[in-house]
Amino acid sequence: MKDYAYFPGCSLEKTALSYHQSSLETARKLGIELKELEDWNCCGATTYFHVDELLAYTLSARNIAMAEKENLDLVAPCSACYKNSYFTNKHLKEDPDLADHINVALKEDNLHFSGNIEVQHMIEVFVKDVGPEEIKNNVTQPLEGLQVAPYYGCQILRPKKDNEDVEQPEFFEELLSAIGAVPVPYPLKLHCCGGSLIISSRLASLSMVRNLLQNAEDSGAEIIATACPLCQINLECYQQQVNQEFGTKFSTPVVYFTQLLGLALGIPAKRIGIGTEIVAATPLAPFAK
Amino acid sequence: MTKPSFSQEVDNLLYAAHGNPLRTCIQCGTCSGTCPVVDYMDHTPRRIIGMIQADMKDEVLASNTFWFCASCYHCTVRCPTNIDIAGTMYALKRYSIWKHIELEGILGPTFSKTFVKTILRSGRSFEPLLATSYLFSAGVKEWIQEAYMATGLMLKGRLPVLPPRIKRLDNFKRMIGKIIPLERLS
Numbered sequence: 001m002k003d004y005a006y007f008p009g010c011s012l013e014k015t016a017l018s019y020h021q022s023s024l025e026t027a028r029k030l031g032i033e034l035k036e037l038e039d040w041n042c043c044g045a046t047t048y049f050h051v052d053e054l055l056a057y058t059l060s061a062r063n064i065a066m067a068e069k070e071n072l073d074l075v076a077p078c079s080a081c082y083k084n085s086y087f088t089n090k091h092l093k094e095d096p097d098l099a100d101h102i103n104v105a106l107k108e109d110n111l112h113f114s115g116n117i118e119v120q121h122m123i124e125v126f127v128k129d130v131g132p133e134e135i136k137n138n139v140t141q142p143l144e145g146l147q148v149a150p151y152y153g154c155q156i157l158r159p160k161k162d163n164e165d166v167e168q169p170e171f172f173e174e175l176l177s178a179i180g181a182v183p184v185p186y187p188l189k190l191h192c193c194g195g196s197l198i199i200s201s202r203l204a205s206l207s208m209v210r211n212l213l214q215n216a217e218d219s220g221a222e223i224i225a226t227a228c229p230l231c232q233i234n235l236e237c238y239q240q241q242v243n244q245e246f247g248t249k250f251s252t253p254v255v256y257f258t259q260l261l262g263l264a265l266g267i268p269a270k271r272i273g274i275g276t277e278i279v280a281a282t283p284l285a286p287f288a289k
Numbered sequence: 290m291t292k293p294s295f296s297q298e299v300d301n302l303l304y305a306a307h308g309n310p311l312r313t314c315i316q317c318g319t320c321s322g323t324c325p326v327v328d329y330m331d332h333t334p335r336r337i338i339g340m341i342q343a344d345m346k347d348e349v350l351a352s353n354t355f356w357f358c359a360s361c362y363h364c365t366v367r368c369p370t371n372i373d374i375a376g377t378m379y380a381l382k383r384y385s386i387w388k389h390i391e392l393e394g395i396l397g398p399t400f401s402k403t404f405v406k407t408i409l410r411s412g413r414s415f416e417p418l419l420a421t422s423y424l425f426s427a428g429v430k431e432w433i434q435e436a437y438m439a440t441g442l443m444l445k446g447r448l449p450v451l452p453p454r455i456k457r458l459d460n461f462k463r464m465i466g467k468i469i470p471l472e473r474l475s
Contacts, residue, residue: 010414014449015442039456041412046360048408050382050401053304055468059408062464091305098305105467109460158362159373166366192325192361200396201357202431204329208359237442241434276445278438 002129004120005067005074006034009081009229010042016078016229018273022258023077023122025272029265030130030138034075037066043076043084045230046196054101060088061102064119065111077122077258079155079228080195086119086161121156123227123257127171132178140266142180143287148260149186149221150176151212153193153231166190175257176225179264188215193234203245209234210242213250222283224254232256237278253281263287295346302380309377313370314338320364320374330354334364334374341377350390355381356397409465412455416448 004027012020027034040063048056064085067074074089076082092099093115103112120128126135150172157166167190173183193212194205212235216224226232236254243250255277262272269288274281293301296311303309314335321333330353332340337354358378365375386398407415442448455461 010416010453013413013453015416015447017447041455041461042408042414044408045404045414046379047401047404049379050397051386051405052469053379053383055405055465057305058464058468062461087305095305095307102468105464108463108467109457154359154361154363158366159375160366190363192359192363194326195359195361196400197326197357197359200400201326201329204326204357205359208325237438240438244434276447278441278445 001031003033003035003072004125005070005072005117006036007040007043007063007067007074007076007081007085008036009040009076009078011078011229011233015233016256018259018276019077019229019232019256020273022256022262022267022272025267026258026262026265027125029262029267030126030135032125032130035070035072037063037070037074040066043078043081045080045084056084057088057091057098058102058105060084061092061106061113062109062111064089064092064117065106065113068114068117069111071117073118073120075120075122075125077227078230079121079153080230082119082121083155083159087159089115089117089119090161121227123156123172123175126257126261127175132174135175135261135265136178139179139264141264141287141289143260143264144180146181146260146283146287147184147220147222148176148181149216149219149224150183150189150257151186151216151224151226151231151235151254152189153226153228154190154195156227157190172225172227172257176260179261181260181264184216184219184221186216186219186221188212193231195230195234198234198238205234206238206242206245209238210246210248210250213239213242213248213252216252217250221252223281224252225257225260226254227257239279251279253277253279253283255281255284260284295344295349296341299341299377299380299384302384303373303376306373306376309373309380310370311338311341311372311377314342314372315370317369319367319369323363323367325361325363326357326359329357334378337381338372338374338377349381350385350388351392353392353395354378355385356392356395358382407452409462411452412458412461413453415452
């Protein structure tokens with residue numbers, strides 16, 4: 001199996017530590033080594049682009065150049081880190097003038113962008129490189145009967161890259177089926193959680209989170225699976241604020257897809273950060289070791 | 290030589306994408322119908338694009354529309370004429386930050402500047418510092434709610450205590466200095 005240069009991103013250092021742990025453990029179980037970039041920097045989320053476009057590309061280029069040094073493709077578990085790294089890589093590959101300009105800056109850190117690696121999201125590693133069939137073969141503890149809402153969010157799929165289906169993707173569902181869980185039809189699976197609006201325009205974001213939680217409940221989901229730390233924090237940690245704001249009574253756990261994979265592959269719950277939820281993941285109890 | 294119009298200026302604000310074809314907009318409204326935050330905007334995305342084409346610069350820059358954009362790119366992937374609408378919203382955010390335009394009740398510019406400054410200082414983001422950029426203008430209720438949530442996260446070991454920093458910070462700062470003058474943000 002292939003190894004990757006791993007860019008965890010700022011959230012995974014603490015608030016989304018369970019995503020970090022479960023990504024490493026689950027990948028390792030399937031024979032993939034995620035080698036953390038030795039001195040990665042923040043991708044800037046959405047905000048560098050609010051201030052300066054070139055600066056934004058330079059900061060992501062630094063991470064890519066470090067992965068190039070290792071001769072490994074870059075993988076990011078956070079959707080914002082992924083989107084920024086992916087499009088920086090694409091634009092710099094397509095525009096030698098832009099790459100030249102940024103390379104002048106990268107030289108200050110003895111780095112150089114050459115454009116010889118690819119950038120992937122963590123979920124793509126499991127969906128494309130490993131594949132549902134291979135995952136299924138490795139399942140020792142199927143999550144039988146567990147009703148899961150597959151929440152894609154935004155920046156895994158958008159903006160569009162090639163000819164992939166950005167309106168009705170099914171790869172998250174296929175992954176959940178492979179581990180024995182039941183992916184419920186979740187009509188709002190591609191809708192936005194508000195991202196950083198939770199800080200800058202709180203009410204707008206809380207109402208987006210409310211819609212997502214309501215839709216998951218209406219779909220019969222016991223639990224929501226995400227592939228992005230910001231989605232996870234907005235949906236889980238702000239659930240109580242949604243309840244206070246709108247008089248709702250949501251109590252839906254929100255976990256990372258890697259935690260579900262980890263459980264199904266027989267990894268002890270503690271090692272993949274299960275138990276650090278604000279909304280307890282009780283539906284996982286029958287499967288946890 | 291005539292000065293570029295506002296619509297040409299905005300078209301050209303996307304450097305890496307080599308411009309954005311705003312003039313191809315057919316005013317179909319798919320963007321507005323798709324946008325999850327449209328109810329909070331004073332002008333819908335469709336309308337903002339129309340206003341840009343009509344060179345209504347002052348009105349566009351006085352609008353809150355782009356600060357409500359969550360960068361979900363739903364409009365962008367659905368635009369029948371391939372306009373990167375979310376990219377346009379970014380461009381307008383940048384333009385209004387350069388021009389030091391502050392809108393009453395809009396926290397976006399402060400939040401963005403705080404975030405960027407944090408990263409330029411340490412190379413990594415630090416959530417507790419970001420929260421303060423918003424809390425200074427929040428009410429008592431929000432303070433209590435945030436403190437309550439922070440306590441919950443802390444009890445689960447999910448709250449950072451010390452700000453992280455990268456190892457080669459000096460190199461990193463010199464690298465940034467090649468792109469933008471650091472003084473402008475410090």
